[in-house]
Amino acid sequence: MSVPDFFTTHQPTWMQWRRDLHKHPELAYQEHRTSEFVAQQLTRMGIEVHGGYGGTGIVGVLKCGDGPNIGLRADMDALPIVEESQAPYKSIHDGVMHACGHDGHIAMLLAAAQYLAQTKRFSGTATFIFQPAEECEAGARRMIEDGLFTDHPVDEVYALHNWPGLAAGAFSVRSGAQMAGFDTFDIAVSGRGGHAAMPHDCTDSIVAAGQLIGAIQAIVSRNLDPQSAAVLSVTQIHAGDAYNVTPDAVRLAGCTRYFDETVKQKLQTRMAEVCKGLADQHSVEVSLDYKAVYPPTINNAASQKKAMAAATRIVGQDAVHGAQNPSMASEDFAFMLEQVQGAYVWLGNGSVSEFGALHSPRYDFNDAILPVGAQFFATLVEDAKR
Numbered sequence: 001m002s003v004p005d006f007f008t009t010h011q012p013t014w015m016q017w018r019r020d021l022h023k024h025p026e027l028a029y030q031e032h033r034t035s036e037f038v039a040q041q042l043t044r045m046g047i048e049v050h051g052g053y054g055g056t057g058i059v060g061v062l063k064c065g066d067g068p069n070i071g072l073r074a075d076m077d078a079l080p081i082v083e084e085s086q087a088p089y090k091s092i093h094d095g096v097m098h099a100c101g102h103d104g105h106i107a108m109l110l111a112a113a114q115y116l117a118q119t120k121r122f123s124g125t126a127t128f129i130f131q132p133a134e135e136c137e138a139g140a141r142r143m144i145e146d147g148l149f150t151d152h153p154v155d156e157v158y159a160l161h162n163w164p165g166l167a168a169g170a171f172s173v174r175s176g177a178q179m180a181g182f183d184t185f186d187i188a189v190s191g192r193g194g195h196a197a198m199p200h201d202c203t204d205s206i207v208a209a210g211q212l213i214g215a216i217q218a219i220v221s222r223n224l225d226p227q228s229a230a231v232l233s234v235t236q237i238h239a240g241d242a243y244n245v246t247p248d249a250v251r252l253a254g255c256t257r258y259f260d261e262t263v264k265q266k267l268q269t270r271m272a273e274v275c276k277g278l279a280d281q282h283s284v285e286v287s288l289d290y291k292a293v294y295p296p297t298i299n300n301a302a303s304q305k306k307a308m309a310a311a312t313r314i315v316g317q318d319a320v321h322g323a324q325n326p327s328m329a330s331e332d333f334a335f336m337l338e339q340v341q342g343a344y345v346w347l348g349n350g351s352v353s354e355f356g357a358l359h360s361p362r363y364d365f366n367d368a369i370l371p372v373g374a375q376f377f378a379t380l381v382e383d384a385k386r
């Protein structure tokens with residue numbers, strides 16, 4: 001059977017796997033059924049299985065002679081979203097949904113494993129990494145802390161993410177930043193509440209917080225180099241519960257995004273300075289709790305070239321993009337790329353009107369791209385040379 005034939009012939013089976021996973025979504029670190037499904041399939045393929053990384057994480061190891069060790073990663077978690085779908089494989093867990101296509105990522109990586117285990121046309125080792133908790137919970141970091149790369153030292157590591165809005169089966173992979181870094185902040189503004197008709201007897205935390213929101217917006221526009229992309233979004237405001245009471249305190253929260261460590265430092269430092277200035281100006285207390293969540297996802301130049309070459313062989317150069325804008329969204333595969341060189345690649349999921357956007361209750365993974373992603377993973381392993 002030719003290589004493309006293998007992938008088209010098995011597509012219906014992989015689609016069944018994908019839909020079964022879709023029907024049984026599990027949230028971060030609760031991917032027990034999913035993890036067991038992955039382990040069973042890998043075992044059936046004759047692939048060595050190692051569990052216990054990041055709780056539900058699974059590592060499959062397939063050796064075939066001497067050569068480089070290529071790590072391939074899929075994320076397994078779903079999101080707390082109520083699915084809007086008529087599909088027979090709609091989520092049976094109310095309020096939990098595979099709205100980011102991780103069901104498809106698992107199926108594509110298992111499909112690649114099946115092909116590589118059956119054909120063994122490579123020299124070296126393929127390491128299949130199935131990670132928990134990509135959505136905000138840093139499952140990749142926990143796998144690394146549990147010894148992922150010391151137990152399984154890979155030479156390079158790659159991951160795919162389906163990308164709505166990019167033509168189905170097309171690829172996009174940049175050299176350098178592909179996804180932004182992501183931090184969160186919590187700000188507490190504390191004053192002295194009282195009767196709303198007697199503001200002179202209060203220290204108004206609401207007015208101070210209102211000005212603070214405007215002031216921190218100016219950090220991106222006034223303190224950063226305009227060539228350095230960054231986002232600072234306030235996403236929560238909590239205060240008060242009466243018409244005639246000035247509350248004691250306001251809590252604000254939000255996130256920042258950036259591609260560069262110096263930009264992150266600037267955002268954090270300026271936020272602290274602005275908070276202090278506002279506190280003095282309004283005689284309130286302002287505390288800032290700024291937390292690093294995910295670093296930027298940075299592709300290695302050599303790995304990006306290899307990914308481009310593999311993708312081009314599968315879908316042709318017109319469908320492979322190497323210089324599209326990076327996304328301001330974030331991804332915990334960044335932690336793996338901090339340890340090992342590699343690349344994070346987008347695979348087109350097709351039109352948003354047909355398959356929905358990521359994290360939308362109407363999103364669905366496009367099963368037509370399963371063979372493309374699987375062949376891409378397999379080609380990276382077959383192409384790898386010392």
Ligand SMILES: [Zn+2]
Nearest residue numbers: 100135358359
């Ligand atoms: Zn997501």
Ligand SMILES: [Zn+2]
Nearest residue numbers: 100102134161
């Ligand atoms: Zn995702």
